Amino acid sequence: MKWFKRLFIVFLLLILATGASLQLAPMFAIQWLEDFYAQQGPNHKLQIQNWSLNLIDGELALSNIHAKWSTDQQATIDDISVDIRWLPLFNKQLVMNEIQLNGVRIPITEDDSNLSIAGIQIPLNGPKSSNTNQTSDNKDDNIDAVESGNPWAIEINSINIQQHTYQLNMKALSSKVMIEKLSLSNFHSLENRETSINLEGKIANLLMSNLAQADTELSINVQGSLFSLMKSPKFSGSVLIEDLVLQNPIAQLASLRIDGLNIEEQKLVSNDLILSGLALGEQTDKQFWLTLDKYWLNQLTLTSFGLTTGIHYVSGLKVNNYRDQNGEIEYSIAGSGNTEKPEEHQNSIEKDNSANSADDAFDDKGSREQIKEASSFAINIEGITLQDSKDTISTIWFRDQSIDPNYVVPMALKSFSVSALSMKDIDAPFEPDVNIKLMASVDNYSEINFNAQLNRKEGWPMGKASLELEQFNIIPLNGYMTKAIGYRAQKGMLNVNTQVTLNDETLNGETRIFLRNSKLEPKNRNTISRVSKQISMPVDTALDLLRDDNGNLQLSIPMSGKISDPDFAYDDVMNQLGTLALKTASMHYLQQSLQPYGALISLLSFATDSIMAIRLNQLDFKEEQTELSQSHKDYLDKVVKILTEKTELELQVCPYVSKQETQQETWAQLGQARAESVKTYLAQYNDKNSENLAKRTTLCVTEVADTPHVDLGV
Numbered sequence: 215m216k217w218f219k220r221l222f223i224v225f226l227l228l229i230l231a232t233g234a235s236l237q238l239a240p241m242f243a244i245q246w247l248e249d250f251y252a253q254q255g256p257n258h259k260l261q262i263q264n265w266s267l268n269l270i271d272g273e274l275a276l277s278n279i280h281a282k283w284s285t286d287q288q289a290t291i292d293d294i295s296v297d298i299r300w301l302p303l304f305n306k307q308l309v310m311n312e313i314q315l316n317g318v319r320i321p322i323t324e325d326d327s328n329l330s331i332a333g334i335q336i337p338l339n340g341p342k343s344s345n346t347n348q349t350s351d352n353k354d355d356n357i358d359a360v361e362s363g364n365p366w367a368i369e370i371n372s373i374n375i376q377q378h379t380y381q382l383n384m385k386a387l388s389s390k391v392m393i394e395k396l397s398l399s400n401f402h403s404l405e406n407r408e409t410s411i412n413l414e415g416k417i418a419n420l421l422m423s424n425l426a427q428a429d430t431e432l433s434i435n436v437q438g439s440l441f442s443l444m445k446s447p448k449f450s451g452s453v454l455i456e457d458l459v460l461q462n463p464i465a466q467l468a469s470l471r472i473d474g475l476n477i478e479e480q481k482l483v484s485n486d487l488i489l490s491g492l493a494l495g496e497q498t499d500k501q502f503w504l505t506l507d508k509y510w511l512n513q514l515t516l517t518s519f520g521l522t523t524g525i526h527y528v529s530g531l532k533v534n535n536y537r538d539q540n541g542e543i544e545y546s547i548a549g550s551g552n553t554e555k556p557e558e559h560q561n562s563i564e565k566d567n568s569a570n571s572a573d574d575a576f577d578d579k580g581s582r583e584q585i586k587e588a589s590s591f592a593i594n595i596e597g598i599t600l601q602d603s604k605d606t607i608s609t610i611w612f613r614d615q616s617i618d619p620n621y622v623v624p625m626a627l628k629s630f631s632v633s634a635l636s637m638k639d640i641d642a643p644f645e646p647d648v649n650i651k652l653m654a655s656v657d658n659y660s661e662i663n664f665n666a667q668l669n670r671k672e673g674w675p676m677g678k679a680s681l682e683l684e685q686f687n688i689i690p691l692n693g694y695m696t697k698a699i700g701y702r703a704q705k706g707m708l709n710v711n712t713q714v715t716l717n718d719e720t721l722n723g724e725t726r727i728f729l730r731n732s733k734l735e736p737k738n739r740n741t742i743s744r745v746s747k748q749i750s751m752p753v754d755t756a757l758d759l760l761r762d763d764n765g766n767l768q769l770s771i772p773m774s775g776k777i778s779d780p781d782f783a784y785d786d787v788m789n790q791l792g793t794l795a796l797k798t799a800s801m802h803y804l805q806q807s808l809q810p811y812g813a814l815i816s817l818l819s820f821a822t823d824s825i826m827a828i829r830l831n832q833l834d835f836k837e838e839q840t841e842l843s844q845s846h847k848d849y850l851d852k853v854v855k856i857l858t859e860k861t862e863l864e865l866q867v868c869p870y871v872s873k874q875e876t877q878q879e880t881w882a883q884l885g886q887a888r889a890e891s892v893k894t895y896l897a898q899y900n901d902k903n904s905e906n907l908a909k910r911t912t913l914c915v916t917e918v919a920d921t922p923h924v925d926l927g928v
Contacts, residue, residue: 272298283333292317318378368403448478466493520592531608600630617693683710700741705914706732729767731864830926840887868914885916
C-alpha cells in the first residue's frame with residue numbers, strides 16, 4: 215500500500231502544481247506583455263490593473279488596461295473576458311465559449327516605413343526575396359506539411375465587441391471609426407461553418423487623399439453571415455449606410471441600403487439596392503445642384519469580367535442650373551476643402567500608381583497582350599427609367615441672372631427612359647443601338663420631346679436624334695432676344711423641330727423654327743443697329759419678310775460639319791429673306807374673316823400701334839381676381855365659335871394689372887394667372903380640324919393699366 219500512497223501523493227502534487235501554474239500563468243503572461251511593450255520604445259509603458267482567473271469555469275478577465283508611449287498618446291481597454299474550455303486543449307483544440315472586448319480606444323498611424331498600432335511599430339516594407347521560385351516552393355511544402363499533419367483548431371461560439379473607437383491617421387486615409395456593437399457567432403478555423411455577423415458602427419471626420427471629408431457621423435449597419443473565413447471568405451446579408459455628408463465633393467446621402475448582398479472572391483451580387491435622399495453640389499440660393507428622392511436597382515452582378523444590372527429606376531430628380539450675373543455657370547460639386555488642383559491630383563495619382571506597379575506589373579502576369587485581354591470588361595444594363603409617383607415631379611430648373619429680365623423656368627420631366635445598353639468592352643460599340651426618350655414641359659401647354667437612337671464609333675457618337683418644342687411661350691426668353699437682336703416679345707409662341715444625323719465625327723441636320731402669332735418691339739437700339747449691319751438689312755425688315763399675315767415667323771437653319779465644331783448655315787437664312795415678298799392686306803383679310811362677328815370687336819380694333827390686328831372686347835377682373843366669372847365664360851364661348859370655324863386665326867391673350875396691384879412683388883405672376891385661366895378654358899375645345907384651341911392661343915407679357923383686365927385679339 216505504500217507504493218499506492220506514494221503514487222497518490224505524486225499525482226496530487228502534479229495536480230496542485232498544474233493548478234498553481236495555471237493560476238500563476240496569467241500573472242507571468244501579464245509581466246511578459248508589459249516587458250515586451252516596454253521594449254517597443256523608451257517611453258512605452260503598459261499597465262493591466264486588474265485580472266482574474268477561474269480554473270473551474272475557465273474564465274479569464276482583464277480590466278483597466280492602459281498603454282502609453284508619449285505625453286499625448288495612449289490606448290485604453292476597459293475590459294477583456296474569455297471563457298475557455300480546458301479539456302479540448304489535449305486534442306489540439308482551442309475552444310472558447312465567449313469572448314468579450316469592451317471599451318477599446320486605440321490610435322493607428324502610418325508613416326513612410328511603419329504602421330503604428332497603439333504605439334507598436336510594424337514595418338510596412340519587408341525585405342524582398344531574391345529567389346521567388348524557391349520561396350514559393352517552400353511555401354507549398356509548408357502548406358502540405360500542415361495539411362498532412364494534425365493542425366490546431368480554434369472554435370469560438372460567441373464574440374461580442376462594444377464601444378470601440380479607432381483613430382486612423384494614415385497616408386491615404388484619416389478617420390474616426392466607432393464600433394458600437396459587433397457580434398460574431400459559431401466560428402471554426404478548420405470547418406466551413408456559417409458565422410453570423412451583426413455590426414453597428416459610425417465613421418466621422420473621414421478624409422481620403424484630401425478629396426473627401428465627412429462633416430457628420432456616418433452610420434453603418436451590417437447583418438448577415440460569413441463563410442470560409444480562413445480560406446476563401448464569403449459574405450451574404452445586407453448593408454445599411456445612413457447620414458453621409460461630404461464637404462469635398464459636396465454630397466449628402468440619407469441612406470443606402472443593399473439587400474441580398476453576396477460577396478465572394480472577384481464577384482459581387484446584389485438583389486436590391488435602394489438609395490434615398492441624395493444631394494450633390496454647392497448650395498446656390500439654398501438649392502443643391504442636384505437632388506434625388508430615390509434610386510433603386512433590383513439586380514446587380516459585378517465581377518472582374520463585367521457588370522450586369524437590371525433596370526435603374528429614378529424618382530424625384532431635381533436639377534438646378536444656375537447662371538450668375540457675370541454669366542458664370544454655378545454647378546460645382548467640389549468644395550473648398552480641396553486645395554490641390556485637379557491636374558496636380560491626377561498627376562500625383564498616376565505617379566503613385568506607376569511607382570507602385572512599375573516593378574511588378576509584368577513579373578508574374580505574362581505579356582502586355584495577355585494583360586490587355588484579361589482587362590476586357592463587358593457592361594450589360596437592362597435600362598434606365600424615370601418612375602415618379604403622383605405626388606412627385608422630377609424637374610430641371612434653369613435660372614439665369616446674366617440677362618434682363620432674369621430667366622427662371624422649371625422643366626418638368628413627364629417621362630425619361632434609356633433602352634438596354636450592352637457592350638463587350640468599355641470602348642466597344644453598343645449592341646444594339648441605345649434608344650433615349652424624353653418628354654417634358656415648362657408649363658401646362660408646352661411639350662418638349664427628345665428622341666435619339668445612338669451608338670458610338672471610336673469614341674464619337676453616331677446615330678439619329680430629334681428635338682421638338684411645341685407651344686413654348688416666348689415671353690420668358692425676352693432677355694435672350696434683347697441680347698441677341700435688340701427686340702423683346704410682347705406675345706408669341708415658339709415651335710422648334712430639329713433633326714440631326716451623326717456619323718464619322720460629323721453631323722448633318724436642320725432646325726425649323728416657327729414663331730406663332732408673334733409681336734416684337736424694339737428694346738435695345740445699339741444691338742439692333744449692330745445686327746442690322748451684320749445681316750446687311752434692318753432687323754425689322756428681315757422680321758417682316760419672315761412673318762406671314764397672322765404674325766407667324768418661319769425659319770429654317772441647316773447644320774453641318776464636325777461634331778466638335780458644327781456650322782450653322784446662316785447664309786441660307788439670308789437666301790430665305792431674299793426670296794420672301796413683303797406681306798400686305800392682312801388687316802383687310804381679318805376684317806372680312808370676322809365680318810359675321812362684328813359685335814365682338816371693340817371700338818379700338820384698328821389702332822395701328824396695337825399689339826393685335828383686331829381687338830375683341832376685354833375681360834374685366836376685380837382686384838386680385840384670377841378665376842373666370844360666368845360672364846367671362848359666356849363671352850369666351852362666342853370666341854370659341856370664331857376660332858372653331860376660322861382655323862387660320864391666332865388668338866392673343868394679354869393680361870393687365872392695376873397700379874394698385876403692382877405694389878406686390880408677384881404682380882407679373884398675377885397677370886399671367888389671369889391669362890392662364892383664359893387659355894385653360896379654351897383648351898377644353900378643338901376646332902373643326904380637331905386641333906386644340908390652346909395651340910393657337912398665345913399669352914402676352916403682363917402690362918400695367920388703370921384697371922385689371924385681359925385683352926383678347928387676333
